[in-house]
Amino acid sequence: MAKNENVLEVKNLNAAYGEAKVIFDVSLNVKEKELVAIVGRNGAGKTTLLKNIVGLLKPVSGSIVFNGEEIKGIPTYQIAQKGLKYIDQDKKVFSELSVRENLELSSYAMNDYNLEKVMEYFPKLETLMDRQGVFLSGGEKQMLMIGRAILGKPQLLLIDEPTEGLAPSIVDDLVKTFKELKNETAIVIVGQNLSFVSRVADRVYAFKEGKIVTEVTGKEDIETANFDKYL
Ligand SMILES: Nc1ncnc2c1ncn2[C@@H]1O[C@H](COP(=O)(O)OP(=O)(O)OP(=O)(O)O)[C@@H](O)[C@H]1O
Ligand SMILES: [Mg+2]
Structure with missing residues (x-):
């Protein structure tokens, strides 16, 4: 793929739950190795957007192009196999299984085996290999979720609320992780943590009531932008 090409291009996406419309004509793009944040308040439709x-979830209309290919209508597991990995908001790991088993299960499912890479990003996980998922802290679960997603070579990670409920020191660690991860994959994070976003994002979409209301590019502009004003 040529540099600066879009890894993801969403055009005029509309989404709803039955009759209730939630996403209105959303268009956005993500370039190679770019970290894009979508910020919005509770109920703005961030999770709904990612799930579509x-x-x-099945969009009402619009197009979703990943790596030059229309993926609307393709089953989620096939989209994941193409290199678009989604990490949901609920930090669901298999609670009965150990960290190792959680990672192995994803390996088998996706044919992704690069456990060494996961350990490089998250050395802490190595010490937790035999711990059951149910005993992991929020931060450890988040590491495991991201670890599972990067077992292979994802081209794009979509991460819903990566910092929700995490202690500030863990958030600091995640800042570092994301800055490193960005060297090999594009990332989209959605959330409400504006200070985190301003530390990691290359570009930010402000998202309100199912619509993109503004877009800010560049570290300085992101740091000084008053996103609250838009949300
Ligand atoms: N399964 C569902 N059925 C009907 N309505 C839903 C469903 N899930 C979400 N909604 C509604 O869609 C809207 C958007 O919800 P969504 O979860 O996408 O917001 P969000 O921006 O992710 O919020 P949060 O920051 O709280 O995670 C809300 O009004 C919500 O009540
Ligand atoms: Mg959400």
């Missing part, structure tokens, strides 16, 4: 992109 990865095929967990």
Whole structure:
């Protein structure tokens, strides 16, 4: 793929739950190795947007192009196999299984085996290999979720609320992780943590009531933008 090409291009996406419309004509793009944040308040439709992109919900209309290919209508597991990985908001890991088993299960499912890479990003996970998912802290679960997603070579990670409920020191660690991860994959994070966003994002979409209301590019502009004003 040529540099600066869009990894993801969403055009005029509309989404609803039955009669209730939630996403209105959303268009956005993500370039290679770019970290894009979508910020919005509770109920703005951030999770709904991501679920429609990865095929967990069926969009009403619009197009979703990943790596030059229309993926609307393709089952979620196939989208994941193409290199678009989704990490949901609920930090669901298999609670009965150990960290190792959680990782192995994803390996088998996706044919992705690069456990060494996961350990490089999250050395802490190595010490937790035999711990059951149910005993992991929020931060450890988040590491495991991201670890599972990067076992292979994802081209794009969509991460719903990566910092929700995490202690500030863990958030600091995640800042570092994301800055490193960005060297090999494009990332979209959605959330409400504006200070986190301003530390990691290359570009930010402000999202209100199912619509993109503004877009800010560049570290300085992002740091000084008053996103609250838009949300
Ligand atoms: N399964 C569902 N059925 C009907 N309405 C839903 C469903 N899930 C979400 N909604 C509604 O869609 C709207 C958007 O919800 P969504 O979860 O996408 O928001 P969000 O921006 O992710 O919020 P949060 O920051 O709280 O995670 C809300 O009004 C919500 O009540
Ligand atoms: Mg949400």
